[in-house]
Amino acid sequence: MSLSHVYWGMIGCGNVTEKKSGPAFSKTPHSTLVAVMARDGAKAADYAQRHQVPRWYDDVNALLQDPEVNAIYIATPPNVHADFAIRAMRAGKAVYVEKPMAMNSAECAVMNQxxxxxxxxxxxxYYRRSLPNFMKIQELVQSGVIGDVRFVHLRVHNPPQAEEIAENPQPRWRVNPDISGGGHFHDLASHQVDFLEYLLGDIHQVQGMARNQGGLYTADDMVVANFEFASGILGSGTWCFTVNPEQRTDETQIIGSKGKISFAFFNDSPIRVETAEGLVEYPIPYPEHVQQPLIESIVRELRGEGTCPSAGISGARANWWLDQIVG
Structure with missing residues (x-):
């Protein structure tokens, strides 16, 4: 596929599209967001008006039949990712889908087929593959500053969301497995394992346990996992979403034979490198639109000028990893 200009149609007008992704489609060279779709037509019309998008729809088929649109961005919950992606590809459109790629690895396999x-x-x-701070982590590992990588440890410990513990709790779709495929673990850990595989190679063995300890919703809220990369590097992690706010933690450590790299996955706090020479910090802020570097790589690939680092084959692996832990 070789396009001179990428004209995007977007399915879904939720929060992720307001700043993380939506504006980037028209700020990227040779790329324009020309149509948006939401089941609630008023929401689609409002988004189009606020973001200067020429057209809006309240029907997926109408968007897919738009003759100008040659690429589709799917910004919906995972339960419709496979359906919409398959329909878009069969309509002759390139597809960029939110993560996790689908509800499970079986759906991912059909999408790739x-x-x-x-x-x-x-x-x-999986836009961390193109973010400057994560590219710096890749550079540090490859430079050998911490020697040979021995193991990785991840910790994400968050308190419950306000709406999960309100007087009349209204948990959002992310903790409804029928819509999201899992809970907060699926939403966050998918980003982590995708980047770690990009950094350290494929994971070939996974063991884990997922439990619901807090009873605030039906999805798991506590997960522990051990995993092994094909290279022999080992990994472990704990994810808990019912801790006290004072115990909030977002830290990943990559331990090598000569030191360690510590960083956060979900904020842009400085990367910390500790070796025998001491501590060095690298503060690298996020760009205004965090998905823009990856979107730029997609546009370059669609124009025949480069390769995007996050495609369907690699994206499916995160779902496989999640499936091994939560079933």
Whole structure:
């Protein structure tokens, strides 16, 4: 597929599209967001008006039949990712889908099969593969500053969301497994394992336990996991979403034979490198639109000028990893 200009149609007008992704489509060279769709037509019309998008729809088929649109961004919950992606590819559109890629690895496999059959490219929004601070982590590991990597440890410990513990609790879709495929673990850990595989290679063995300890919703709220990369590097992690606010933690450590790298996955606090020479910190802020570097790489690939680092084949691996832990 070789396009001179990428004209995007966007399915879903939720919070992720307001700043993280939506504006980036028209700020990227040779790329324009020309149509948006939401089941609530008023919401789609409002988004289009606020973001200067020419057209809006309240029907997916109408968007897919728009003759100007040649690429689709799917910014919906995971329960419709596979359906919409498959329909878009069969309509002759390239697809960029939010993460996790689908509800499970079986759905991902079908999406990749349709991509191969139709020749339509399929990309996944694992944008940390292109963010400057994560590219710096990759550079540090590859430079050998911490020696040979021995193991990785992840900790994400968050308090419950306000709406989960309110007087009349109204948990959001992310903790409804019928819509999201899991809970907060699926939403956050998918980003983590995707980047770690990009950094350290494929994981080939996973063991874990997922439990609901707080009873605030049906999804798991406590997960522990151990995993092994094909290279022999080991990994472990704990994810808890019912801790006291004072115990909030977001830290990943990459331990090597000569030191360690510590960083946060979900904020842009400085990267910390500790070796025998001492501590060095690298403060690298996020760009205004965190998905823009990845979107730029997608546009370059669709124009035949480069390769996007996050495609359907790699994106499916995060779902496989999640499946091994939570079933």
């Amino acid at each position: 349709v991509s191969q059959e139709t020749g339509m490219p399929l990309f996944v929004a």
